[in-house]
Amino acid sequence: MAELAVMPSITDLVTAKNIDTDALMAALGQKDLSSRTSEGGSSFLPRLAIEHNTEDDEGTSLPRGQWRIQDESGETVYSKTVIFRPFLRRYMYSVWDQSEQNYSSMTIQAASFGDSFFDTTGGLKCGKIDRKELEKLAADDPARTLQAGIKCSQVLYGTVAASDDGVAVPHVWYARGSNFMPVSDWIKTLEKQGKLLFNTRATLGTLRQKYGGNVFYKAKIDVKDYVEFTPKGDVPLLESFMDLVNKHNSQIEDKYRETRQDFEDVEVVEALDE
Numbered sequence: 001m002a003e004l005a006v007m008p009s010i011t012d013l014v015t016a017k018n019i020d021t022d023a024l025m026a027a028l029g030q031k032d033l034s035s036r037t038s039e040g041g042s043s044f045l046p047r048l049a050i051e052h053n054t055e056d057d058e059g060t061s062l063p064r065g066q067w068r069i070q071d072e073s074g075e076t077v078y079s080k081t082v083i084f085r086p087f088l089r090r091y092m093y094s095v096w097d098q099s100e101q102n103y104s105s106m107t108i109q110a111a112s113f114g115d116s117f118f119d120t121t122g123g124l125k126c127g128k129i130d131r132k133e134l135e136k137l138a139a140d141d142p143a144r145t146l147q148a149g150i151k152c153s154q155v156l157y158g159t160v161a162a163s164d165d166g167v168a169v170p171h172v173w174y175a176r177g178s179n180f181m182p183v184s185d186w187i188k189t190l191e192k193q194g195k196l197l198f199n200t201r202a203t204l205g206t207l208r209q210k211y212g213g214n215v216f217y218k219a220k221i222d223v224k225d226y227v228e229f230t231p232k233g234d235v236p237l238l239e240s241f242m243d244l245v246n247k248h249n250s251q252i253e254d255k256y257r258e259t260r261q262d263f264e265d266v267e268v269v270e271a272l273d274e
Contacts, residue, residue: 011235011239014229014231014234014235014238015231015235021194021196024196025191025196025197027111028087028088028089028111028196028197028198029088029089029090029091029111029112030089030187030190030191030196030197044244045157045170045171045172045244046069046070046074046169046170046171046172047068047171047172047173047174048067048068048069048082048084048156048160048171048172048173049067049068049173049174050065050066050067050068050179050206050217050218050219051063051064051065051066051067051068051078052064052216052217062078063078064217065206065208065217066078066079066080066206067079067080067081067082067204067206069082069160069162069169069171070169070171071162071166071167071169072167072169077162079162079163080205080206081203081204081205082160082161082162082203082204083160083161083162083163083164083166083168083201083202083203083204083224084156084158084159084160084171084173084201084202084203084204085158085159085160085168085198085200085201085202085227086156086157086158086187086197086198086200086202087157087158087159087197087198087234087237087238087241088156088157088158088197088238088241088242088245089111089154089155089156089157089187089197090109090110090111090154090155090157090245091109091110091111091112091113091117091152091153091154091155092106092107092108092109092110092117092152092153092155092174093105093106093107093117093119093125093126093128093150093151093152093153094106094107094126094150094151094153095126095149095150095151096149096151103120104121105119105120105121105123105126105127105150106119106120106126106252107119107120107124107125107126107252108248108249108252108253109155109245109248109249118252118253118256119252119256120252120255120256120259121259122256122259122260125150126150127146127147127150128147128150128152129147134147151176151177152176152180153174153175153176153180154174154175154176154180154183154184155172155173155174155175156172156173156175156183157170157171157172157241157244157245158170158171158173158197158198159171159237170237170240170241172244175219177218178209178216178218179218179219182218182219182220182221183219183221186202186221186223195226196229198229198234198238199226199227199228199229200223200226200227201223201224201225201226201227202221202222202223202224203221203222203223203224204219204220204221205219205220205222206218206219206220207219207220
């Protein structure tokens, strides 16, 4: 069995006299070092999300296409644009069960696609296969439908404010679907510029899209400015985000071990029966 992921401590990285930018970017989930050779060396946060519904359960109208956030008092507010400062990015796979209205499978949150994405069903990546394997499946193979239901998200931890003079509140943003590539392209650009995630603030708007008869909204990301990382205020915040990731991963890994043990118990019983 592969070794379970161990989240790195990044306090030393951000407080070091000589900062290793590559290592720090990797720890933040901003840069993937998994392909390098040896020579080259959430769950309790309010969610940042685009409102896709037109009304709530009580029939009250909702501003579809606007960002839904929480202010410093915990009240839900909507805004056409928000100011987002990312601190940390992770990747995660999940499967949503529409009939049960919950996740039937979920992975750890990992910094790199090169990591092992242990999941709650005792497997990896919730069963996601690579593109080459997917192309081998027949067009009418039910496995294609199953694969389409396995979603990869970029999980971004950061602070959000509705305006320049608003209070920046910690949030988590699960960027998936049509938001996946805009976020990837944005962070890739920051990497090329040598900019760290937490030194950047972006203005997030939304773009109305139409595919066939379906109307949906995706994120519009514009760099607003660059800010200084202050150890006194930002290190505790960054560590709190890392702590949430660690807690999430610990729960997933416990479930992974439990499920794997169940598999092994069944195999032993079947072997004895034979």
